[in-house]
Amino acid sequence: QEIEALRPFLPEGTDLRTSYDVSTFIKSAISEVYTTLAIAASLVILVIWVFLGDLRATLIPALTVPISLIAACLAILGFDFSINLLTLLAMVLAIGLVVDDTIVVVENIHHHLDQGKPPLLAAWDGIREVGFAVVATTLVLVATFVPIVFLPGTVGQFFREYAITLTAAVIFSSVVALTLAPALCSKLLRQHNTNNPQGGVSRLLHPVERAYGWSLGHALHHRWLAILIIAASFYGIWQAWQYIPRTLMPTEDRGSIFVLVRGQEGASAQAMQKSMLEVEQKLQPWLQKSGVESTLLRSPGWGTQGDNSGFMILGLKPWDQREKHASELVGEMRRLFGGIPDVNVIPILRSAIRAGSRTPVEFVIGGADYDQLEQWAAIIMERAEENPGLRDLDIDFKRNQPQIKAEFDRERAAALGVSAQALGETMEIMLAGEAVSQFMERGRQYDVWIKGIEEQLTNPDDLARLQIRSSTTGELIPLANLVTFRTVGEAARLPHYNRTRTITISGGLSDDYTLGEAIDYLDKLAAELLPAEAVIDYQGESLDYKTDSASIELVFLFALIVVYLVLAAQFESFINPLIVMLTVPLGLAGGLIGILYTGDSLNIYSQLALIMLIGLVSKNGILIVEFANQLRDRGLAFEEAIIQASERRLRPILMTALTTVLGSLPLILATGAGAESRQSIGVVVFSGIAFATVLTLLVTPLTYNLMARYTRSPQQISQQLDEQKESYEKD
Incomplete structure (x- = not known):
């Protein structure tokens, strides 16, 4: 719209066209996510209906999806x-x-209706029986997302919106499960016939449950x-x-390829345009x-790359x-560019989290002086070039730019009456120019510069034919x-980073x-050779890889x-909690x-996704452990409580x-x-949940049998308190 608004003001024969549009990738990616969203919602609702075989019962969890997504949108708006x-x-x-x-709530209410x-x-x-489990699983998920x-x-900025959106959706889904779901069940569901209680896949699960x-x-x-299973998972x-x-980051196809072109040091802009x-x-x-x-072709390149650089964007x-x-196209391009003289052509794929056109590997060596640094860099470069995994290696310090060095004979100059200051001022005026006066024109002030004619220097x-006046004799003396x-x-240039050469x-x-x-590999070389x-x-x-990888490991532990x-x-x-947490290595494996x-x-x-698995795989353990505690409070024997x-x-x-797996x-x-x-997130969630679910059904009961035989449930404390209270009131 802004471009169209500018068109009437353009000079005749001038046109504005879009040469590179980042929003093309964003629009396409968002469209793909919308499609994924619709497919995931349809699969999840289908699973619920197949299991329950009751359209009314299916409607209640299905309502959770739009309500939670609306709540997530409110969180997006609020933040x-x-x-x-x-x-x-x-x-x-x-x-x-x-x-x-x-x-969990609807299924349990369905069970009581049966x-x-x-x-x-x-x-x-039904809600009284599973309310504790619902609250516990929600708190676990939130505790997983909040860190x-x-x-x-960079990664923190990248995923902050993701974590808050997911947390808001999970919290509101828990509120719906504890309030709206039982209310709707009491109104929409009907009393079941005990002779023919269930429909859907649930009817077929009875033999599976007994087995x-x-x-x-x-x-x-x-x-x-x-x-043994947990140890095998750790291994x-x-x-x-x-x-x-x-x-x-995974190698993303963002709909464009950037091409960096580097010419020889000292190459002119005209030479680079030809290249x-x-x-x-x-x-x-x-x-x-x-x-x-x-x-889109540009020469010289962007920013401070110099005249000996070029840049291309292939849409x-x-x-x-x-x-x-x-990435396949980049590989083909590398083979094409092998025979072009005087330039180094480097095709790259733009990073998703870093703007610009820099190569992924940037290994910095710091030290006291550039002579020493140059030796160290040469040692690393020599070994690194033997590694076929590294391509287009280069350094940002090369002594190959043509420069004119002036050696001043101070003794002879002093004898002829020429000071170093006078020489410096002369060279500055002839080569760089100097503002010597100002003048006014139509109310505006302009500087007057004097400078040597570039074509003559x-x-x-x-330079040797330039002359400077002696302060003692007044004669003009050639600089030669x-x-x-x-x-x-x-x-x-003399590069610095973090105030170090x-x-x-x-x-x-x-x-x-x-x-x-x-x-x-480069860290290992530096440790061995430097x-x-x-x-x-x-x-x-x-730098992002080193810092963010360490940060994610700390967040995982936290x-x-x-x-x-x-x-x-x-x-x-x-x-x-330890029994529940022992399911985490199953999911990670x-x-x-x-x-x-x-x-x-x-x-x-x-x-x-691995961090998310901490909360996701813990939910199954919570359901089993919490209900086993309830059954023990009701007086069931320890092993019978575990089995039931x-x-x-x-x-x-x-x-x-199944809903989580099909949602991924x-x-x-x-x-x-x-x-x-x-795909990176989906693969981890799919395989982690599928693997952990199968093993949790065996590992959690066995670890409960191994570790919880002499533990008490929270309700036992409440029961003791009620008994003591009644005894005290009677006395």
């Missing part, structure tokens, strides 16, 4: 966020989560099996951690068959109109009698090499501690296995796990703009 890729991604994941609490109770009584008894809000750095209870009764006599996590490649045209001609036949629909066709991923011989001019190669090694990555592997006084640091995406403390407060015990199987990397998206609790909670566990399935199958980030 002054926007509807963007991350908030929409949070809503996609929320669909599989927000129905869990309502499913016993012949009227709807009002069934709703009352993400406090992530520092599960029978097998669990036998397994309880081998309770140390749980320790699997450790093994997977060794083999999974690590990077900051850029050669690059474009080399690309032209390839562009027509490779899905490139627009080309790709929409994702559904081409078969090749942008193009080489050292021209006082100064020796010679051409030398020097660095174009530095040299930065930059480079790209091959298709099968990750940023984490590159940083670890002395202790060398300062190692990072810039750009490499989330574990917070979840344990929340559960300890809920259960009023330190043993019951499953998530890492999923990453290994799909060939994905451990990036900030997959690490975020596990058997009774099998259906809600399977339903909630559209993320795994995502295509188009931004699909890589959605």
Whole structure:
């Protein structure tokens, strides 16, 4: 709109066109997320209906989805966020989560209706029985998401909106499950016929529940099996951690390719323009068959890159109109650019979290002086060039820019009456110019500059013919009698970073090499080859990888501690929370296995999903442990309480796990703009929940049998208090 408003004011023959539009990727990615959102909601509602076989009962959890999403939108509005890729991604994941609490409530009320109770009584008894579990699972999920809000750095800014949106949706879903769901059940559901109580898949689950209870009764006599499974999970996590490649972000196809062109030091703008045209001609036949629909060429490049630089942006066709991923096109381009003389052409894919056009590897070496730094950088470069995973290696300090060095003969100048100050002023005026006066013209003030004619000062011989007046004799003395001019190669600039003299090694990555592997390799080289006084640091995406990876690990540990403390407060015990938390390694092992199987990397998206698994896999353990405590309070024997609790909670566990798994399935199958980030989260959630759900049904009862035999439930304290109160009042 702004461009169209400017068109009437443009000079004749001038036009404004869009050469590069970042919003194309954003619009396409948001459209894909909307589609994923609709598919996930449909799958979740379908699962509920298939299990319950009751359209009215299905309607109640289905209402949770729009209510929770509206609540999430209110949180977005309240925190002054926007509807963007991350908030929409949070809503996609929320669909599989927000129905869990309502499913537990409705399923339990459904169970009481099957016993012949009227709807009002069934709703009352059902919510009282699972209310504690609903509150505990919600607090655990919130405790998992909240630490993400406090992530520092770029990743913290990146995922803060995501965490808050998801937290708001989960909290409101819990409120709906505890209030609206039982109220609707009492009004909409009908009393069941005890002779034909259930429909849907639930009817078919009775043999499965009985078989599960029978097998669990036998397994309880081998309770140390749980320790073996948990130990195997820890071993699997450790093994997977060794083999999974690590990077900051997945390689995203953002609909464009950036091309950096670097010429020889000292190359003029005209020479670079010629080289850029050669690059474009080399690309032209390839562009027509490779899905490139627009080309933007600029020389010199952006910012402070200098005259010996160029820059290109290749705009790709929409994702559904081409078969090749942008990374494949980058590989083809590298092979094309091999034969262009005098320039180094580097195609790169733009990072999702860093603007600009920098290479992913930026390894900084700091020290006392540049001579020493140059030696250290040469040692690292020599070894790094042997690594096929590193491409287009370069340093930002090269002594190959032609410069004229002036050597002043002070003794001869003093004898001829010429001072160093006079020489400096003369050189400054002739080469740079100096404002010597001002004049007024039509009310405006202008500076008057004097400067030598550039065409007459193009080489050292021209400078030698300049003359300077002697302060003693008044004669003009040629500079050739006082100064020796010679051409030398020097660095174009003296780089500093964090107030230290530095040299930065930059480079790209091959298709099968990750940023984490590159940083670890360079760190290892520095430890082996450089002395202790060398300062190692990072810039750009490499710095983000180092700092944010460490931050996520701390947040993961913090989330574990917070979840344990929340559960300890809920259960009023330190043993019951530990039983629940022992399901976490099962989920983590499953998530890492999923990453290994799909060939994905451990990036900030997959690490975020691993943090989420802490809360997601704990929910199943909470349902079993909390109901086992209730049954023990009712007087059931310890082992009988375990078997009945596990058997009774099998259906809600399977339903909630299936809704979460199917809610993540559209993320795994995502295509188009931004699909890589959605796939990273979907794979971890899908595999982690599926793996943990199967093992939790065995591990949680066995660990409860192993560790909780002599524990008490929170209700037992309340019962003792009531008994003592009644005894005191009677006395």
